[in-house]
Amino acid sequence: MAQVAALLVATSSGRGLAEELTAHGSYTSLVEGPDGVPKVLLGVNGQPVLNHWLAAMAQCSRLQPLDQKVFILCNEVNVDAVRAWASEPAFSGGGFPLENILTNGADDSLGLAADVASFLAAAPPSVSGRSLLVAEADALCGPCFGVARLVEHAVVRGKDTVIYMAAPEGMSLEGHAVVGLEDPRTAAQSASQRVVGLDAEPCGAVDAATLTPVLAPVAMLRPEALERLVKTVETGAASYSSRMGGLIAALQPGNIAHPSMYAMPLDCFFRLTDAYNVALTSNFYAYYAAEKAGFKGDAARALEASRRLAQLHEARTAAGGSAAAGVRLMAEVEAARPPEPCVDKELRKVFRGFWDGWLRGDRHHDLAAMAGRGITGASVLLGGSGGGMGHSGGGVKAGSTMPLRFADATTRRHGAKEQHAVYTTTNNTYGLKPPSQVDMPLTYTAASQHFTKSFPVTAPKSSSLVTAVTKSKVHKALDDF
Structure with a gap:
């Protein structure tokens, strides 16, 4: 079985997001201190963003066990918050090994390519020579997303693989990267397409008449591609961008001097870059x-x-x-x-x-x-x-x-029951009216269930003295005094 590891990159600063959320009065409770809550710990759908990524990786057999093959790269500002998340099983879904949380040594992202290179330099020996699944941790790939399809495709074909989304009409391309596919006309019928180029800094908005493949925040890179990435960073040719587009651009997809890179479709993805x-x-x-x-x-x-x-x-x-x-x-x-x-x-x-x-x-x-x-x-x-x-x-x-x-x-499902006109009551008249929004409570606090969780499984046995007469069901002469 091919050796695979995964890296969640959480090095981008949350300061700008904290300021934006502070400006939106309804989001001020997300901010703690001058730097705010790290974007990777924002809760979405009841779970921190990191938990969504771990759930996506837990479905992949090649990344098992997660505590040995999955790593998180932070910056010096948010590493303490991420380690606090990892040490609390209630938040991290059972806990995450602290030794798998590394830093890039800076207060912000060095650029995604440089961040990955810094991880490879500080990673344990077990990571050396493995293919690496790289993901921008401050983004999400939609509900029910799993990385197994991407990992298996890359391993079986032996190719570097990225994921793209068919951008919806009207979507702004600023901050994204557009993947050049070999044959866009057959993209809907093929499981993957060879990448012939990448536009790392597109502009304008998406037109519905053409397919616009936007690069998603996750990619699978083989050891050879990682070596080329490190050399590109050492020569200073890598982009400073903290997005996946900068990393893939450093690998020069479509260059005939390099091995082919393939792209697979994705339904949707989201970035947590700003309040919008x-x-x-x-x-x-x-x-x-x-x-x-x-x-x-x-x-x-x-x-x-x-x-x-x-x-x-x-x-x-x-x-x-x-x-x-x-x-x-x-x-x-x-x-x-x-x-x-x-x-x-x-x-x-x-x-x-x-x-x-x-x-x-x-x-x-x-x-x-x-x-x-x-x-x-x-x-x-x-x-x-x-x-x-x-x-x-x-x-x-x-x-x-x-x-x-x-x-x-x-x-709300309003199952009102109408009474007979002769016997109807004022309460029934009220009950026939469906509740409006002003009738709804403004807060909701569920019971903790702490008492029932700690209740003994078996009922206590009674050891008290019985003083009542035990009556016989057969004959009164058999009563037990």
């Missing part, structure tokens, strides 16, 4: 949870209906005012859209639906962050829609998320 993307990620996880639950409130259905009407109105206006022509125009635009490479079509459909609403200003999915409710945006980021533990910074209780039935009154 933090809100975007939080909203999507809440939206995804609602979609998986299979139930939408009246508000969500009304928003979807108004969005479809707005699209029809735009198409009708573009078609000269005819509704029928507008419908045909919408069908033609959808048919002209190139097939989207993805792994899970249902997840991709959910992501596209969310993205279309997001561009139109729909922010209602992050239910606990609604203004005027007395609930901070931190409660979704720290608690999310999951049941796990989040980062309890700034006085917010870990896992103290507002349940959906309280956060959005329209999602």
Whole structure:
């Protein structure tokens, strides 16, 4: 079996994000001290970001056991916070070995390529000669993501492999990198494509008429590629960028003098670079949870209906005012859209639906962050829609998320029972009315269950003196005195 190790790079500074979150009054409880909570410890869907990455790696047999093959690279500023997370099993999902948490020796990122080179220089001998899975730890690859598909593909084919996402329409390309595929027309039918180039600094927004493969924050690199990466850093030719695009650009994908590099599709990914993307990620996880639950409130259905009407109105206006022509125009635009490479079509459909609403200003999915409710945006980021533990910074209780039935009154199932008109009561009249948002509580604190968890398994045996007469069921002469 090929030897594989994994590196989660958590070296980017959280100072800028802390300042942005402080400026948003609803997110101030995420900030602790001048540097703020590290981005890799922000809670998303009930778990810190690092926990999501560890869960994605736990599904890969080649990375087992995790405590021997997975490492985290920090900077000097956030290493103490990450080590505190690792030493607390309740937050890190059972604990993480402290010796696997290393630093790059600086207060910020040296650039992703230089960070990886510093890790290889300080890594234990067991890492030498292994392929390395590199991931930007302050990003997420969507719900239910696992690295096993990427690792197996890279090992079996013996090729350096990256992951890309078909960027949705209207997405800004600033801060991303665009992968050049050998044949974009067949990308939706192929498991991977050879990389022929990389645009590390694209500009503009995505056009729906063309496939734009945006580089995701995770890659699988073989030992030969790691050696070339270290030489590039030593010569000073590597980019200072802390993103995956800078690292891959240093390897010069598509250069005929180097081994081929391949790219595989991904459904969606998110970056936690600023407050905007933090809100975007939080909203999507809440939206995804609602979609998986299979139930939408009246508000969500009304928003979807108004969005479809707005699209029809735009198409009708573009078609000269005819509704029928507008419908045909919408069908033609959808048919002209190139097939989207993805792994899970249902997840991709959910992501596209969310993205279309997001561009139109729909922010209602992050239910606990609604203004005027007395609930901070931190409660979704720290608690999310999951049941796990989040980062309890700034006085917010870990896992103290507002349940959906309280956060959005329209999602409650109101099973009112109407009484006979002759015998109806005033209470029944009240009960027939569905609850509104003003009837919902502003806070929710679940019981800790501490008493029931510590309750003895077996009931105590009674050793007291019995003074009552034991009556016989057969005859009174057999009563026991």
